Amino acid sequence: MAIDNSFLIRKILAKTSLICAFCAYTNMPLVVCDEETGNDQVWLFEKEEQLQEFSKAYTEKKLLLRGVLYKKNVFPALFSLLYSLDVNEIVYVAQNGTDTHLELSELFPKPDFSRLPEGQRPVLNPSLQLTGLYFMQEASRQVPNEEKENLKDLEEEFAANLLRSRYLVPAVPGEGEGTLQDKLKAGNIRIPMLKTKDESVFMPAFSDTIEFQKFAKKQRMIARLIGFEDLAKMLPKEAKGIMLNPQGFHAVLTRQLLTGLVSRFTEPQIKVPGQEEEENEEE
DSSP: OOOOOHHHHHHHHTOSEEEEEEETTTTEEOOEEOTTTOOEEEEEESSHHHHHHHHHHHHHTTOOEEEEEEEGGGHHHHHHHHHHTTOOEEEEEOTTSOEEEEEHHHHSOOOOOTTSOGGGSOOOOHHHHHHHHHHHHHHTSSSOGGGSTTHHHHHHHHHHHHHHOEEEEEEEEOSSSSOHHHHHHHTOEEOOOEEETTOOEEEEEBSSHHHHHHHHTTSSOEEEEEEHHHHHHHOOTTEEEEEESTTTTOEEEEHHHHHHHHHTOSOOOOOOTTSOOEEOOOO
16 A cells, blocks of 8 residues: 655655755765665755764765755755756655655656757766766775675676766867857867866866756856767876766776777776865866
């Protein structure tokens, strides 16, 4: 028998704020695969104390969590973000400590962009985001690799989605007269670069419009849609590779990895977190 959660849903949506469990490394909501149903979950809490109690088991596994507070006016942005991550279930922990599993679609309808002109539709890669989060959450745990569960399988799923996705690469139009298209044709643009603490340079790339907007903010910047096979071709000589979603799971993909995945000559080996620490500063 189906459970009627309509009263609880109205109660949740009437809250002034909710706390979402975030992975401290990926800077994104913690995504959990339910062992029984296979649902991809995100956890929401009413109180900070509940999040702290929930985090203890992850701290023991060397995966640090933090809480992000969402005010009522940005609930739609939170739920839209979860759709972009391919999440389909919310686990809501009430003030009394009880948890309830809810379909994301019960709380908020999936955004429909079909009526927008094609050029105005946001770029989304939910499968890439989801597999990237699972891989980076596990890879970031500060334990020996042999203790990381299913790391190889997670890496292969992520790599498969990397190959089949398209990406947004930022560009800043140059000065002077002329339309944006004129500047693109003339090559009068520059790609902002990221520099790590050890002075290594990486080109930023983004899985979707949400990640690009985090980076661009209010800067005068455009996004170019690029296939995976063209990412390596765009790299300037000084760049060691790309950094995918710098404000998100910030996966470092070296030049060698990019070309190796395209040629299928090498086995995917994505850099394990902790080997590169980025600073989001433009050259």
